[in-house]
Amino acid sequence: MMKQDAYGMTGALSISESSPLRKVDPRTKLALCLAASLAVMLPLQKVAVFFVLYFMFLAWARLLPGALRQIWKLKWILAVLFVVDWLVVSPELAVVVTLRLVIVAGVFAMFFSTTTPSELCLALVWMRVPYRYAFSLGLSFQAVGHINSEWRKILEAQKARGAFSAPSGWRYPVEQVKNLVSLTVPAVVLAAKRAWSMTEAAYARGFESPNRRPYKALLMSRADWFIVSGAAFIFILILSWRLP
Amino acid sequence: MKEKYFSTFQLFLLAFFAALIVVAKIALHLPLQLSGHSGIFWMAIIIVSSRVVPKPGAASLVGLTSGIMAAFLGLGDLGALNTLLSYSMAGVGADLALILLRDPENYFCAALAGVFGHMAKFMVKWIFGMIAGAPAGFVALGLAKALAGYILFGALGGFLGALTLRALRRAGFFTYLMEKK
Numbered sequence: 422m423m424k425q426d427a428y429g430m431t432g433a434l435s436i437s438e439s440s441p442l443r444k445v446d447p448r449t450k451l452a453l454c455l456a457a458s459l460a461v462m463l464p465l466q467k468v469a470v471f472f473v474l475y476f477m478f479l480a481w482a483r484l485l486p487g488a489l490r491q492i493w494k495l496k497w498i499l500a501v502l503f504v505v506d507w508l509v510v511s512p513e514l515a516v517v518v519t520l521r522l523v524i525v526a527g528v529f530a531m532f533f534s535t536t537t538p539s540e541l542c543l544a545l546v547w548m549r550v551p552y553r554y555a556f557s558l559g560l561s562f563q564a565v566g567h568i569n570s571e572w573r574k575i576l577e578a579q580k581a582r583g584a585f586s587a588p589s590g591w592r593y594p595v596e597q598v599k600n601l602v603s604l605t606v607p608a609v610v611l612a613a614k615r616a617w618s619m620t621e622a623a624y625a626r627g628f629e630s631p632n633r634r635p636y637k638a639l640l641m642s643r644a645d646w647f648i649v650s651g652a653a654f655i656f657i658l659i660l661s662w663r664l665p
Numbered sequence: 666m667k668e669k670y671f672s673t674f675q676l677f678l679l680a681f682f683a684a685l686i687v688v689a690k691i692a693l694h695l696p697l698q699l700s701g702h703s704g705i706f707w708m709a710i711i712i713v714s715s716r717v718v719p720k721p722g723a724a725s726l727v728g729l730t731s732g733i734m735a736a737f738l739g740l741g742d743l744g745a746l747n748t749l750l751s752y753s754m755a756g757v758g759a760d761l762a763l764i765l766l767r768d769p770e771n772y773f774c775a776a777l778a779g780v781f782g783h784m785a786k787f788m789v790k791w792i793f794g795m796i797a798g799a800p801a802g803f804v805a806l807g808l809a810k811a812l813a814g815y816i817l818f819g820a821l822g823g824f825l826g827a828l829t830l831r832a833l834r835r836a837g838f839f840t841y842l843m844e845k846k
């Protein structure tokens with residue numbers, strides 16, 4: 422089941438609620454993604470084994486449809502690279518480049534499709550990122566919906582007064598760009614006004630207080646340790662495997 | 666108490682600029698079939714942010730935040746990692762260029778910073794190709810056409826940023842900001 426989260430009316434967040442990884446600690450998922458992204462450095466046989474294991478893991482995590490959609494987006498790049506590498510260099514290189522690109526393109530989707538921005542913020546705070554920065558990241562997610570509606574209002578208003586028309590070609594690029602100022606100026610001013618009201622509200626709620634404690638804390642469960650140690654074991658096994 | 670590098674207001678303002686980049690990317694569709702055309706707004710907002718919060722790192726923070734947001738929202742064709750890195754590098758590139766060029770309200774400096782930022786984003790794609798082991802010449806050839814688009818739209822984005830900053834100055838926006846440190 423994909424949950425469309427309410428972080429904005431534009432491209433809403435798609436969180437896979439049915440995935441077993443949904444309940445896993447974000448730090449565990451981040452470690453898995455980083456380890457998996459290092460797999461691109463492995464030689465052909467090892468990367469092929471990793472690829473099979475990775476797809477089995479995605480199938481278990483019920484994330485395979487999303488990963489396949491991502492690969493589908495890349496189909497033309499992969500096809501052209503595969504054919505050219507095959508013809509110009511070697512079939513081995515064609516296979517290894519394709520596998521590496523598929524892994525790199527899909528690996529962090531595992532994290533982003535099972536983690537909410539607030540969980541990411543908690544993980545960032547755990548990684549010693551100052552709370553103010555983690556909070557502002559969460560704030561920008563919350564603001565997407567509001568800014569989107571304001572953006573549309575600006576667009577409509579400027580169109581109505583004849584101040585904006587979308588560029589139809591690039592015959593007169595400077596004139597076309599000048600035309601876009603009618604969108605950027607009000608958008609920047611509204612963003613500043615909103616930032617100021619948020620600042621006042623944050624101060625009123627003791628945002629900078631040194632005694633602040635998090636409402637929710639991350640906790641590594643047994644499942645997390647099991648996944649981390651299992652992944653580490655498989656990774657060591659692949660690395661220590663001696664090729665003939 | 667030790668003074669923080671970015672004040673709370675500046676931090677929130679940069680967060681909203683990051684959201685603005687993502688919204689512009691999703692909501693504004695220019696009818697152009699050219700690679701990198703969405704960079705006009707990205708680079709404009711990044712240039713504006715570097716002047717509105719005049720500290721090194723402001724543009725990088727906007728880039729990083731918008732990169733994380735874009736990765737969560739599934740934007741980009743080459744996966745979440747590529748999206749995160751390209752948005753972040755656009756900010757870092759513009760930041761580095763503006764450390765040298767200094768004045769984002771100058772049309773030439775802003776356009777050059779826009780080109781640097783947009784090229785940094787482009788370099789991420791190229792490096793991805795290299796890491797995957799694709800032949801350098803082939804990757805360069807494949808991206809050569811896109812390169813021209815990236816340079817053009819990066820420069821136009823920087824130019825739009827400078828135009829916006831000048832318009833904001835005329836409207837008294839910076840006086841308004843002075844009161845809200």
